[in-house]
Amino acid sequence: xxxxxxxYTQDILAxxxxxxxxxxxxxxxEDFHANDLADAMPRLTVQERYKLYRILDINxxxxxFEYTDSDNAAEYVKEMDVKKxxxxxxRMETDALVEVLQxxxxxxxxxxxxxxxxDVRHDIEMIASFDxxxxxxxxxxxxxxxxxxxxxxxxxxxLVEQAAKNDNISTIFVVTESQKFYGAIDLKDLIIARQxxxxxxxxxxSYPYVYAEEDIDDCIEELKAYSEDSIPVLDNDNRLxxxxxxxxxxxxxxxxxxxxxxxxxxxxxxxDLKEPLKESMKKRMPWLIVLLGLGMVVSSxxxxxxxxxTQLPIIMAFQSLILDMAGNVGTQSLAVTxxxxxxxxxxxxxxxxxxxxxxxxxLCNGAxxxxxxxxxxxxYIYFFKGKTLVFAYAVSGCIGVAxxxxxxxxxxxxxxxxxxxxxxxxxxxxxxxxxxxxxNDLVAVVTYYGxxxxxxIGVLHLAG
Amino acid sequence: xxxxxxxYTQDILAxxxxxxxxxxxxxxxEDFHANDLADAMPRLTVQERYKLYRILDINxxxxxFEYTDSDNAAEYVKEMDVKKxxxxxxRMETDALVEVLQxxxxxxxxxxxxxxxxDVRHDIEMIASFDxxxxxxxxxxxxxxxxxxxxxxxxxxxLVEQAAKNDNISTIFVVTESQKFYGAIDLKDLIIARQxxxxxxxxxxSYPYVYAEEDIDDCIEELKAYSEDSIPVLDNDNRLxxxxxxxxxxxxxxxxxxxxxxxxxxxxxxxDLKEPLKESMKKRMPWLIVLLGLGMVVSSxxxxxxxxxTQLPIIMAFQSLILDMAGNVGTQSLAVTxxxxxxxxxxxxxxxxxxxxxxxxxLCNGAxxxxxxxxxxxxYIYFFKGKTLVFAYAVSGCIGVAxxxxxxxxxxxxxxxxxxxxxxxxxxxxxxxxxxxxxNDLVAVVTYYGxxxxxxIGVLHLAG
Numbered sequence: 001x002x003x004x005x006x007x008y009t010q011d012i013l014a015x016x017x018x019x020x021x022x023x024x025x026x027x028x029x030e031d032f033h034a035n036d037l038a039d040a041m042p043r044l045t046v047q048e049r050y051k052l053y054r055i056l057d058i059n060x061x062x063x064x065f066e067y068t069d070s071d072n073a074a075e076y077v078k079e080m081d082v083k084k085x086x087x088x089x090x091r092m093e094t095d096a097l098v099e100v101l102q103x104x105x106x107x108x109x110x111x112x113x114x115x116x117x118x119d120v121r122h123d124i125e126m127i128a129s130f131d132x133x134x135x136x137x138x139x140x141x142x143x144x145x146x147x148x149x150x151x152x153x154x155x156x157x158x159l160v161e162q163a164a165k166n167d168n169i170s171t172i173f174v175v176t177e178s179q180k181f182y183g184a185i186d187l188k189d190l191i192i193a194r195q196x197x198x199x200x201x202x203x204x205x206s207y208p209y210v211y212a213e214e215d216i217d218d219c220i221e222e223l224k225a226y227s228e229d230s231i232p233v234l235d236n237d238n239r240l241x242x243x244x245x246x247x248x249x250x251x252x253x254x255x256x257x258x259x260x261x262x263x264x265x266x267x268x269x270x271x272d273l274k275e276p277l278k279e280s281m282k283k284r285m286p287w288l289i290v291l292l293g294l295g296m297v298v299s300s301x302x303x304x305x306x307x308x309x310t311q312l313p314i315i316m317a318f319q320s321l322i323l324d325m326a327g328n329v330g331t332q333s334l335a336v337t338x339x340x341x342x343x344x345x346x347x348x349x350x351x352x353x354x355x356x357x358x359x360x361x362x363l364c365n366g367a368x369x370x371x372x373x374x375x376x377x378x379x380y381i382y383f384f385k386g387k388t389l390v391f392a393y394a395v396s397g398c399i400g401v402a403x404x405x406x407x408x409x410x411x412x413x414x415x416x417x418x419x420x421x422x423x424x425x426x427x428x429x430x431x432x433x434x435x436x437x438x439x440n441d442l443v444a445v446v447t448y449y450g451x452x453x454x455x456x457i458g459v460l461h462l463a464g
Numbered sequence: 465x466x467x468x469x470x471x472y473t474q475d476i477l478a479x480x481x482x483x484x485x486x487x488x489x490x491x492x493x494e495d496f497h498a499n500d501l502a503d504a505m506p507r508l509t510v511q512e513r514y515k516l517y518r519i520l521d522i523n524x525x526x527x528x529f530e531y532t533d534s535d536n537a538a539e540y541v542k543e544m545d546v547k548k549x550x551x552x553x554x555r556m557e558t559d560a561l562v563e564v565l566q567x568x569x570x571x572x573x574x575x576x577x578x579x580x581x582x583d584v585r586h587d588i589e590m591i592a593s594f595d596x597x598x599x600x601x602x603x604x605x606x607x608x609x610x611x612x613x614x615x616x617x618x619x620x621x622x623l624v625e626q627a628a629k630n631d632n633i634s635t636i637f638v639v640t641e642s643q644k645f646y647g648a649i650d651l652k653d654l655i656i657a658r659q660x661x662x663x664x665x666x667x668x669x670s671y672p673y674v675y676a677e678e679d680i681d682d683c684i685e686e687l688k689a690y691s692e693d694s695i696p697v698l699d700n701d702n703r704l705x706x707x708x709x710x711x712x713x714x715x716x717x718x719x720x721x722x723x724x725x726x727x728x729x730x731x732x733x734x735x736d737l738k739e740p741l742k743e744s745m746k747k748r749m750p751w752l753i754v755l756l757g758l759g760m761v762v763s764s765x766x767x768x769x770x771x772x773x774t775q776l777p778i779i780m781a782f783q784s785l786i787l788d789m790a791g792n793v794g795t796q797s798l799a800v801t802x803x804x805x806x807x808x809x810x811x812x813x814x815x816x817x818x819x820x821x822x823x824x825x826x827l828c829n830g831a832x833x834x835x836x837x838x839x840x841x842x843x844y845i846y847f848f849k850g851k852t853l854v855f856a857y858a859v860s861g862c863i864g865v866a867x868x869x870x871x872x873x874x875x876x877x878x879x880x881x882x883x884x885x886x887x888x889x890x891x892x893x894x895x896x897x898x899x900x901x902x903x904n905d906l907v908a909v910v911t912y913y914g915x916x917x918x919x920x921i922g923v924l925h926l927a928g
Binding site: 030032035036067159160164167170183186188191201206207224225226228229246249250253254257260261262264266271272277280287289291292295299300302306309310314316317318319320321323324327329331332335336339340343360364365372373376377380384385434437441445 | 692763781
């Protein structure tokens with residue numbers, strides 16, 4: 001199947017570049033999805049965009065802005081009349097609006113904000129007051145809120161009234177007189193209810209909610225689990241502040257997994273194509289410097305075994321094999337542990353079980369690969385290095401055992417380090433792939449050369 | 465902030481274990497979210513669950529089943545009367561229903577399916593007919609579909625009628641007489657429209673859609689971009705088959721990113737805590753065997769340079785440093801490239817730009833770290849290894865240059881390999897972290913020992 005069949009951009013450009021009347025053009029453009037219109041915007045000339053700002057109504061333009069990245073949106077606001085700009089921004093989801101404002105210079109921003117309604121200004125300040133790790137910074141105030149003492153008919157009327165401004169209507173939130181969260185009504189239930197039914201029967205009073213100050217990391221799994229279109233966000237006095245919508249959740253999941261992914265690769269944050277060189281360097285440098293430092297420690301430990309290598313140079317060739325396998329196994333255990341820690345909160349017993357399970361996997365995989373290496377490397381040394389069979393299999397035996405031990409210990413290290421990080425309150429994803437790899441290098445070097453020293457040189461007195 | 469304030473499980477258990485009348489208990493339980501009820505279910509005894517199956521109505525039970533993992537759901541179906549089981553399953557989202565059926569033994573499954581309505585059976589067969597990579601396998605048939613020639617009032621009536629069975633009501637899909645997809649109406653617009661308005665004005669006829677046979681990977685980014693509650697899924701004759709809901713999209717994003725994450729860690733798939741040892745081993749073995757093979761290739765290349773090490777054992781100690789840094793830099797470039805490839809379809813020119821950008825980053829970071837290593841390692845060799853200053857800085861100079869070169873080449877390799885994989889139609893995530901690391905080991909070994917051989921031994925005639 002070829003990639004994506006529809007591309008509405010050309011159709012949209014054709015409509016805008018045609019000579020139809022404003023009313024006909026506006027009605028044609030309303031048939032398109034705001035996301036497709038947003039995609040077409042950067043392809044227009046400034047003159048064509050001027051035309052669009054006049055032809056489309058404020059709601060339509062604010063919908064398009066929702067799908068425009070904040071840099072472009074800030075650019076469009078600069079192009080248009082400041083009053084129109086303020087009106088469009090006012091109708092956006094508050095979190096998106098805050099993002100666009102951050103991209104506009106101070107003087108203009110001040111004018112824009114002054115032109116907005118008091119309640120929009122209040123919403124902006126509230127969202128901006130939360131830390132970016134807190135769920136409150138990602139919510140929107142676009143939701144339908146009604147009082148708990150209404151009839152079904154009154155509730156429906158209130159919904160119709162609010163729907164013009166707020167389009168997240170699939171769940172209706174019910175509050176008490178003092179704005180405390182009371183419960184939620186599924187719009188479906190309201191629509192099919194008889195007009196004279198009491199609203200009370202429709203309200204789910206044990207509806208899930210989050211507090212605005214909760215950490216995103218702590219509640220994201222639960223938000224996902226409810227798979228609701230919107231989850232209410234409360235302040236510490238249980239007043240309803242806004243909602244987290246399913247599209248917010250998609251963004252959160254994307255961000256959170258993207259962060260774990262980046263960390264596993266030794267990046268401090270995700271990058272995209274447009275990023276300037278300096279930014280990219282900054283995201284990669286911190287880990288590289290830490291790893292260079294750790295690498296030097298590994299090197300000085302290897303240096304201790306210089307005499308082993310001088311006496312038995314052949315074992316040097318297999319150092320990278322042992323180190324790489326230890327690193328790989330450690331990274332596997334690490335990745336599994338990080339995901340498990342993200343999805344569930346473990347009891348002490350479960351943590352121990354996890355460590356033992358990872359070690360068992362390390363042991364079993366290590367045994368299999370150890371035997372495989374023992375057989376193959378022995379043959380290799382015998383045939384290609386011109387050594388005796390005994391010598392070849394003594395060396396490959398040492399490699400097999402070192403591989404087994406290194407894989408066993410690496411699994412344990414790859415599991416324990418993120419568990420420890422979590423325990424002391426550090427994001428376990430920080431124990432990233434490269435860090436684990438380097439730590440396990442140390443383990444593997446000591447195991448391998450230590451074994452070689454004791455067993456091959458000390459016991460068997462091999463040389464050459 | 466402590467983790468998650470609410471936990472409804474205890475409240476739910478208390479209600480179920482109380483001695484209230486069935487009607488009172490059912491009304492109390494309806495106040496809870498189906499997800500919380502689903503969480504409480506495994507904590508009940510079988511007897512208590514029997515009670516629940518009798519007390520709750522079919523719709524409520526099927527809601528709970530939506531939030532139950534398919535293993536547990538299959539267990540509950542076995543516990544209850546087969547007719548009730550079939551009724552509950554019939555009301556579930558089709559994709560979830562198909563998953564539960566897969567966990568039930570053949571004989572029982574056959575009876576259950578026979579007890580279901582024709583249209584449910586038809587939906588099951590349709591969803592099961594798609595490959596698991598195709599978007600059709602993840603859709604649900606739970607959506608509101610109306611004909612295009614209705615009035616606003618008729619449309620509203622049709623909605624109320626269908627809403628009892630289908631709860632994804634926020635978008636209403638419009639089809640022609642032959643079931644071909646015509647457009648979509650936002651429920652909000654329908655609710656606030658005047659009763660006598662023509663439906664035609666409300667329909668967005670250029671609404672986004674996907675074809676059921678499209679690859680999930682190909683359309684996931686677009687589905688995310690529209691951030692709609694539901695996107696229609698069409699067959700190849702443009703007939704509406706079902707929808708992808710935002711909660712489906714959350715799952716898809718989670719799966720897709722989880723897969724990339726697992727691959728980067730050298731796992732063939734994501735694992736969870738409950739997985740048996742054998743399954744875990746199977747997911748890790750394939751990569752480990754490939755990597756062992758590659759590691760042996762690296763080792764035999766290192767073996768070629770045995771004579772270099774014999775003459776100059778000190779350079780052996782820094783092998784792991786160069787190899788690790790090359791691996792780290794390559795993994796960084798790889799991770800960035802995979803994400804970029806996932807998000808956008810690149811032109812040839814953009815691909816070249818990406819490779820050059822990554823190489824520039826590799827060069828700049830390599831230069832910085834090369835100079836740092838040159839300075840520090842020189843001092844280390846001079847002070848701790850008792851060599852002359854000239855010897856120390858000759859060796860550390862060789863290490864610095866090797867580091868720079870290895871990082872430059874590794875960036876290029878880390879970018880080109882996933883680009884190449886994409887080109888030939890292999891998932892670029894397959895060029896996982898461990899694979900890139902091992903390939904870059906080869907690059908680094910040749911660079912490092914090659915330089916040492918030519919420069920230190922060939923030109924400077926160092927030894928010892």
